[in-house]
Amino acid sequence: MLKKILKWTGITIGSLLVIVLVFYAVAYFNTEARINKVYDVKLDKLVIPTDSVSYNEGKHIAENRGCLGCHGQNLAGGIVFFDETSPLGILATANLTSGKGGIHYTDEDWVRALRHGLGKDNKSVWFMPSNEVCNISNHDMAALICFLKQEPPVDKMVPAKSITPLTRVLVYLDKFQLFPAEIIDHNAVYKDTVLPAVTAAYGEYLTTSCQGCHGAQMKGNPPHGDNEPPIPNISSTGNVGNWKDTDFITALRTGNTPEGKQLTDYMPWRALTFTDDELKAIYLYLHGLK
Template sequence: MNKWIKRSLIAVAGLATLGAAGLSLGAYLGDRKATRHVDVAVRAVAIPADAAGLERGRYLFATRGCVDCHGADGAGHAFIDDKGGFYAKAPNISTGDGSVVAAYRPEDWVRTIRHGVKPDGRPAFIMPSEDYNRLTDTDLGALVAYVKQLPPARGEGLVARVPALVKTLYAAGVIRDAAEKIDHALPPAAPVPEDGSPAHGAYVANMCQGCHGPHLSGGKIPGGPPDWPAAANLTPGEGSALGRYENADQFIAMLHTGKRPDGSPVSSVMPFTSLRELSDNDAKALYAHLKQLAPVAFGNR
């Protein structure tokens, strides 16, 4: 064999070995990071039992992404099943066998939903609690009330197979869990009138942060499977998706159908199971908020 070729093959093999060792170490460090203790002081919120509170909780569960991961029955289903090996099935949060919330105390609901921290202090690695951190105490209580009365369904805890590269990026801080992103010192959000205003829309838009980023400018979703498309820029800046929608009616139609005004489909990664249930009032407010945002360049999450 040509000496140059032989040396090249040896070098490639050496680099491959080093790469595999690096991923192995990174995966170990990622697993260790996922078991760290996050100390968050929380207080319980009032959990309503009246019909109005339960109906508000039902609406939030249906429209804020909960059904897209946990299913309408709360038993959990696979929301990531990537051919590259990334798999995630949400845990059972109903009252049935295998429920992960059966022993939750009132403050545990707040810690998990609002702060992305499990009752034992470990971070909720995949749950996008940043989307729910700004829920008012009233809405958080209503959501919990609805979940607590879900009929029993059989399920299990979180089932996740996370590629070594994702764990390595998590260990390095390139991918962050919700507990890292959230400012835990922020007081709960104050109620906002549901009047269709941009301020009302800003409250609704909190549900978009997990994919579109805190500035809503989109870009590649950190930690998402490689075949997921980049999230769209929802600000009026470079690469904005808003230019496709001349008015709120076109925007609402997209949320209901998953199709743009020209008939082309929006990525199925968008949580349309939830978005199609969004009320016209909330959707119009969301559109009003997005239209008045300051332009942000695409990908500046």
Template sequence: MKRTWVRALLGGLGALLVLVALAAGVGVFLAQQKMQRRVEPPVQPVAYRSDATAIERGKYLYASRGCVECHGSSGTGRTFVADDSGLRIAGPNITTGPGGMVAAYQPVDWVRSIRHGVDPQGRVLMIMPSEDYNRFTDDDLAALVAYVRSLPPGAGQGAIVELPLPVRALYGFGLIKDAAARIDHGLPPQQPVPEGATAAHGQYVANMCLGCHGEALAGGKIPGGPPDWPPAANLTPGEGGVMGRYPDADSMIAMFRSGKRPDGTPIAVMPFGSLREMSETDLRALYLYLKALPGRG
């Protein structure tokens, strides 16, 4: 009787392992298909600019909107995720130097990559936060491109996206989305808002937060993030949100500059290398906008 029970248990475990292996195999197959798909969003080119004003604005956006976290301060690429599970992600070289990816880019290609998360051939860019950038005004997109095109040529390599098998399977089944799948490709460019310490300008600045904190900025699991990353904070006021920790704009600005909460504890994951470069005007506007949001517990 005991042997029969043990055999049944082992048989059940074996069948379960076979099912898991089959599911993983299907997931990896689906992932490969999704990585090779082509996306053809409606794209309108934004004309190149090369004037000093545009380059200076682009330099600020590059430094403060997360570009440096993936592509490095020189634009030659940077490994920003690497752990023992086999997960490794590196941003590509976006200069015109050896290994650079943009030497042949035309104005329309920059729009595809930045706003829509696809390369010039329409293939998806796996780890491009285009859901944050597709709301750039045309002026800001042109400024960012102007600065990147002004970078000195440097040696680097293409993007590296090495995903462990479980992550590939989750991506294949749609539980993790790539850049192009997280975007409303029909969304028109945002119209310019006067820059100043206003909630209206703060809403424009807050676009950079959507990729991690969600469309409603209510936080939760970070899409595509490693499993050990903590959930993104709820940025709305009220119960469950973190804005109660910041009674005024100065306290939030101190957090952006230091990477620490008011009680001195460090905040994980947030790209403070970029965030601390944000201007006081942008941060004061962001504070006003976040404090005016409806609470979402």
């Protein structure tokens, strides 16, 4: 009897191992195919300005679209999301300057990365939220690239990226968005200009980069990591729905909410340079989200 139990226990364990190995093999080859997929895209022919007005416009966009939050004030990157101790792999932001360890992009390379989420090889970049910035107007995109190109070179080597089997499984199960190129409409046509206005429509235009944390409808999300707070609902159904536009502006300027709370530093409010009119437009948009 004992021999039969041991036999069937061995068979069961062996079968489970085979199932796990087959599942991982499928996940591995699926993610490898997605990593190495070469996209055929038509790049917009943008004329990149070099004047100081465009530079300052581009800096303002970079501050409020999260570019500096991820790549640093000097754009040298190296901000680590996952390191060698992480079960997910190694992932750090790129050095966007032309210094040693930088990316050395042409105008077309910038368009390819920001509009399509693709590297020089036309394969998807990893983890960069190009899908949250690709929609900006041609004017704003050109200004942003103007700023990015003119920043001084910084010599900084960034760790080579890699992912673990766990990450492959999460990516395969669509539990981890690693490849922005997969969720971008590569045939989209973007407006030449989007004029600033104190409207909900302009507020929506300004907040696409907020969706990565707060969600597509700004309803919030679970914490990004251990010891981090939940990401709040900032639509009309959250606390923000009870605020006046002046309360909203004060919170984003000082970090102090009408409830007497302090905004966490996981929310990069200190880095935001939105004007009062831009914040009013964002407020109108958020209050329209039911």
